[in-house]
């Protein structure tokens with residue numbers, strides 16, 4: 001495929017949240033997202049460029065250059081890498097990276113399952129969108145994810161309010177009444193321009209404990225270290 005890819009940035013950083021916390025990897029951030037979470041901290045990734053910005057060879061060269069320890073770990077993120085405008089490029093990139101022995105995570109907004117990509121990647125990080133995002137989660141997608149990709153995915157939910165927590169808890173209770181057998185993370189929100197939200201963090205831990213601790217509460221370490229506004233960390 002010779003079509004250029006719509007890339008926002010390619011950089012090396014240490015994973016700051018979820019199951020792969022602390023793991024150094026190269027992030028390939030795609031440009032373009034039409035989901036519109038109201039509390040999005042990456043609105044600079046929303047616009048779709050008229051044409052792609054980097055050729056596949058340039059993307060691969062940038063990944064290899066950033067991967068100084070040869071960890072061969074890449075996280076494909078966005079924007080929305082699973083928007084139909086991005087999926088052909090993402091699929092091609094996944095194939096190229098797999099062919100070079102890379103372990104690949106895809107950051108999925110939780111609004112689409114793209115089997116040809118999900119089947120190939122090593123790990124899927126799937127968002128549960130809470131009420132404060134104003135995006136409605138689709139039950140069927142979560143069922144399908146669980147049926148087809150158990151063992152290679154995590155769910156992440158950003159929690160801003162008690163309503164967010166309860167919506168996540170109730171959704172889980174309806175979908176998995178017997179409990180769930182995968183990692184489901186609650187990420188207390190840490191919004192742009194905000195001081196460290198200690199009270200929110202403590203509340204989320206307490207709410208989770210009150211119902212028996214079905215979730216894992218893990219914050220965004222990179223924001224504690226560098227502040228909520230810093231990019232590429």
Ligand code: SF4
Nearest residue numbers: 033036037040079109
């Ligand atoms: S899916 Fe991600 S990039 Fe898109 S609006 Fe939501 S938080 Fe922002």
